[in-house]
Structure formats: structure tokens, C-alpha cells
Amino acid sequence: MILLCALAFADDPAPWEKTGFGFGGLPAVNYNTDEGLGAGAIASLYRYDGASNPYRWALTTTFFMTTLGVHSHSLELDALQLTGKPIRLLTRVELQATRTANYCGTDPSAADCDPAEAESAADARGLTGATRVEFVRHYYQARFVLPQLRVEGRWALDPMPHQLSVFGLVKVNTLLPGDFSTPAPYTGSRYDLDFRGGEDGETSVISVGAMLDDRDFEPAPTRGYWIEASARGASRFWGSDWEYFGLNTTLRGYLPLGTPRLVLADRIVLDGIWGEANTYELGQSGGSQRYAYYGSLNAGRGVRLQRFIGEVKAMEQLEVRATVWSPSVGRVPLDFTVLAFSDNAFIAQDFQHLDHAALVPGLGGGLRIAFDGNFVLRGDVGVSPAEDWSPGVYLDIRNTY
Numbered sequence: 001m002i003l004l005c006a007l008a009f010a011d012d013p014a015p016w017e018k019t020g021f022g023f024g025g026l027p028a029v030n031y032n033t034d035e036g037l038g039a040g041a042i043a044s045l046y047r048y049d050g051a052s053n054p055y056r057w058a059l060t061t062t063f064f065m066t067t068l069g070v071h072s073h074s075l076e077l078d079a080l081q082l083t084g085k086p087i088r089l090l091t092r093v094e095l096q097a098t099r100t101a102n103y104c105g106t107d108p109s110a111a112d113c114d115p116a117e118a119e120s121a122a123d124a125r126g127l128t129g130a131t132r133v134e135f136v137r138h139y140y141q142a143r144f145v146l147p148q149l150r151v152e153g154r155w156a157l158d159p160m161p162h163q164l165s166v167f168g169l170v171k172v173n174t175l176l177p178g179d180f181s182t183p184a185p186y187t188g189s190r191y192d193l194d195f196r197g198g199e200d201g202e203t204s205v206i207s208v209g210a211m212l213d214d215r216d217f218e219p220a221p222t223r224g225y226w227i228e229a230s231a232r233g234a235s236r237f238w239g240s241d242w243e244y245f246g247l248n249t250t251l252r253g254y255l256p257l258g259t260p261r262l263v264l265a266d267r268i269v270l271d272g273i274w275g276e277a278n279t280y281e282l283g284q285s286g287g288s289q290r291y292a293y294y295g296s297l298n299a300g301r302g303v304r305l306q307r308f309i310g311e312v313k314a315m316e317q318l319e320v321r322a323t324v325w326s327p328s329v330g331r332v333p334l335d336f337t338v339l340a341f342s343d344n345a346f347i348a349q350d351f352q353h354l355d356h357a358a359l360v361p362g363l364g365g366g367l368r369i370a371f372d373g374n375f376v377l378r379g380d381v382g383v384s385p386a387e388d389w390s391p392g393v394y395l396d397i398r399n400t401y
Contacts, residue, residue, distance in 0.1 A: 022046035022055070024375025040064030042397050044375055052080045053160070054218045054374055069099030069143075069179065086156035088165075096146040099179050101306065102295070103142045103191040103279065108308040108347040108358035113140045121188060135188065142191040144198070145180065146280065148173035152288060154211075161214050161224075167288055169207040169232075172239070175199055175280055191279075199278040201241030207232035209287065215254065219374050220335070220399060222260040226252040230287045234277070244275030248286035252401050261323040267401040269299075271313040272351065282309040289401075294345045294360065297394035301343050301382030302362035304392075312348035312357070317341065317401065321368070337368040341400075343382065360386050368399065 025043030044060040057079040064072045074094035082089055104111035118139035122132045152169040177198025178184045185192040192198075209230025215221040228250045234240040248271045255264045271285050271293070283292055283306035291298035293313055296305035300315075318341065325336040341364055348357035364382030371377070380394045 017050060018048050019050045020048055022048060022372045022374065024371045038064055038066035038070065046372070046374055049081075056080055058374070069097070071095060071097040086159070086165075088154040088156070090150075090152045090154075092148075092150045094148050094150075096148065097144070097179060099141070099143040101142040101144065102140060102304045103189070103194075104140055104307050105190065105194070106279065106282065106309060107349045107353075107356070108294075108310045109349070109353075109356040111308055111358065113304075113307065117190075125188060135186075138186040139189050141189065142185055142279075143177070143179045143182075144280070145176040145178070146173055147176075150290070154288075163213045164210065165213065166210050167208070167230075169205075169288060171205040171207070172202065173280075174202045175278055195279070199280075201278065202239060203234055203242050203278065203281060204238050204240035205232050205234045205281075206238060207286065207288075209248075211288065217373070219376055220337075220368070220370055221254040221265070222263050223254050223256050225254065226250075228287050228289075232286050234275075234281075242275075242277055242281065244273045244277045244281070246271065246273035246286050250287050250289065257320075263321045265319040265321060265401070267315075267317040269293075269313065269315045273311045274351070277311070279309060282311065285313065294347055296392070297380065297396050298400055299343065300345060300360065300362060300384075301341070301364055301380050301394060302384035302392045303343075303360060303382075303386055307386075308345070308347045308358050308360060310347045310357075311350045312346075312354065314346040315344065317343050319400070332372050335368070335370040335373075337370070338365070339368065340365045341380070341382070343384075358386075360384065362386070364391075 023045055027041055040063045042062050044058055046055045047057045049056040057077065060076045062072060062074045074092060076092040078090045080088045104113040118136045121139060122135050127135050148171065150171045152167060154165045154167040156163050156165045158164045176183065177200055185198050207230050209228060211226065211228040213226050214224040215226055216223050230248045232246045234242050234244050236243060251268045253266045256262065257264055269285060285291060285293045285299065292306050294300040294308040295303035319339050321337050321339040323335050323337045327334050343362040345360045346357050347360065348354050362382050362384035364380055366378060366380035369377045376397065376399050378396050378399060382392045383389045
């Protein structure tokens with residue numbers, strides 16, 4: 001049956017082989033194990049010229065907040081073929097804020113978030129009643145506000161297939177401890193004990209790198225590969241309060257299993273930094289991709305968001321994806337894809353403590369719904385022995401990779 005479906009759709013045009021505008025959007029009534037129930041709106045406007053893959057440009061805006069005090073508001077412009085040349089410019093301005101960021105310490109091998117430690121800390125303070133409950137609940141949490149600007153330029157030196165591109169990226173953000181009403185960490189929390197008053201300061205990062213791309217369709221590939229190698233640095237010479245140097249290598253591959261509607265997808269990430277970085281940067285991966293590491297919806301499904309942070313990171317994510325239904329609503333084509341995945345990671349505090357690293361496995365399944373090819377709504381459920389097999393539920397608007 002899968003093979004027959006593949007033949008039936010073999011002559012369908014690719015999503016970008018048209019002209020005019022496309023749109024994807026929905027009210028964001030959302031749930032995430034780490035961030036709670038959220039509401040907002042997400043919308044993308046696409047311009048097609050019949051030749052640029054996956055579009056000529058896309059404008060995406062997000063307004064989102066959750067019941068656990070998380071804010072994520074952004075405006076992103078992704079433009080291809082600037083000035084008629086193979087230049088791509090991605091610009092994103094955003095505001096993040098959270099009152100529930102996980103913090104279990106900077107040593108991933110000991111990041112157990114032991115409830116007994118929180119109870120002992122409450123005992124030492126003589127806390128009782130509702131005050132004690134509130135203290136224990138926030139003991140392994142941090143709160144911060146983070147405005148950020150990110151600008152990335154790519155130049156394709158060779159056309160597809162096997163497109164070779166070089167890129168440069170500038171990221172500037174300011175980590176403000178506390179929330180919109182209280183500019184300080186939770187008093188007496190594990191984070192407050194390790195970083196009294198918080199890690200207030202600006203991080204300015206410059207990244208350079210190269211990528212080799214042979215994917216057939218960027219938002220939802222069915223074959224090909226994507227390889228990237230990059231270096232990044234934060235320095236006081238360009239306005240950073242933190243200084244470090246980092247390297248990243250990412251490999252992604254896509255193999256159709258007899259039909260493009262059944263795909264084996266794999267992502268391998270190797271990342272390391274040397275120097276002084278705040279805990280937010282320790283919980284991020286380098287390169288051109290943007291996601292938290294390790295835990296939650298993009299890296300480590302089934303593990304609480306950024307529970308494991310460190311200077312040394314390695315990860316493999318494996319997915320088997322099956323597109324099972326491709327109807328159309330009006331003139332908008334839809335694709336429904338089910339999948340099974342495993343996420344596995346190695347995280348060490350630094351290169352001097354590789355023998356005390358955390359090894360974190362996880363697995364689960366999910367569903368992808370692609371609107372007009374480009375706008376992908378995904379839902380995943382993941383579990384991990386690191387969280388005693390307690391399921392994590394994730395909804396988002398982009399493929400994991």
C-alpha cells in the first residue's frame with residue numbers, strides 16, 4: 001500500500017515549484033511538559049518564485065505565553081537569492097522569559113535534582129506551610145528574561161545537488177536574572193547558591209562555518225544529507241561579558257526505505273567549548289541551528305529542559321518516519337507522518353571530566369502534519385530512564401531536524 005501511494009504522488013510538483021504566496025498559521029494552544037499550557041499565535045507568510053527551494057522568502061511571527069510564566073515572542077525573516085545571487089539572510093529578533101528554567105547544577109554526572117536536597121534546604125531555613133511548598137517547588141528552578149538578536153548570512157558556492165555554502169552568524173543577547181516583577185533568582189534556590197544574584201551580562205557571539213547540503217526538501221527531507229562544521233567565539237573585543245571558544249560538527253542524513261514515504265533520518269552532533277560561559281550558553285548547541293541542549297523538544301525528548309548542561313556534548317537522534325496520508329483541504333496539500341525515535345546523549349562538565357560524563361538515553365514516537373509543504377506542526381511523546389520513564393509531551397511548529 002505504501003508503494004502504491006508513492007507512485008500515485010511521484011508526479012506531483014514540489015512545494016516550491018509554483019509562484020505567488022503561501023500561508024501557514026494557527027492559534028497556538030500548546031502544551032509542553034517543561035513549560036505548561038500555552039496560548040498565542042504562530043503565522044508564516046511564504047513567497048514562491050517557482051525556482052527557489054524551499055521558497056523565495058518567509059516571514060514568521062510568534063506570540064506565545066504559558067501558564068508557567070514562559071514568554072516566547074519573535075519575528076523572523078528568511079530571504080533567499082538576495083540581489084539575484086545565492087545569498088541567504090536569516091534575521092530573528094526575539095524575547096524569551098521563563099520562571100521555570102530547570103537548574104540541577106553544572107556537573108551533568110550529578111544532575112539528579114534530588115528532592116531530599118530541596119527538603120533539607122527548607123529545613124535549614126525553618127520553612128513551613130505554603131512558604132515551604134513554594135520554596136521546594138522552585139529550588140531546582142531559575143528565572144530569567146532574555147532579549148536576543150540573531151543575524152545569519154549564507155553564501156552558496158556551488159548549486160544543488162551537494163550545495164556547498166559558507167556562513168557567518170552574529171548573536172547578541174542579554175541574560176537578565178529574575179522575571180518582569182522581581183529582578184533576582186529564587187532566594188535560596190540551587191541556582192542562587194551557585195550564582196548569587198544571577199549571571200547578569202551580555203553575550204556576543206560570532207560564528208563562522210561551512211555546510212554541505214544535498215536534501216531534496218529542507219523542511220521535511222526524504223533523502224540526502226546535511227553536514228556542517230563551525231567555530232564560534234564570545235569575546236570582550238566585540239562587547240561580550242563572557243569569553244569562550246567553541247566548535248561544532250553536525251551530520252544529518254535521510255534514507256528512503258524503498259519509497260520516499262518511509263524514511264530513516266539520523267542526526268549526530270558533536271559540540272565543545274573552552275572558556276567562560278553562562279549556564280544559558282552551556283545549555284545551547286553551536287552552529288547554524290538553534291535549540292536547547294540537553295532535554296526537551298529538540299534535543300532530548302523525555303528529559304526535562306536543559307537538565308544536563310556542560311561544555312562537552314555529543315548526541316545522536318534516530319527517527320523512522322512514515323507518511324501515511326496526504327489529503328488536500330481546498331487548495332492546501334497536507335501530509336500526515338507518524339514516526340518512532342530515539343535520542344541519546346553524552347554530556348560532560350568539561351574536557352577534564354570526560355570520565356564523569358552523563359549518558360542519557362530516550363525514546364518515543366510522534367506525529368507530523370505538514371501544511372503546504374513548509375508549515376510543519378509536530379507532536380512528540382518521549383520517555384527516558386533519567387526521568388524514571390515519566391513521559392514528556394511536546395508540540396512545536398518545526399521538524400526536529
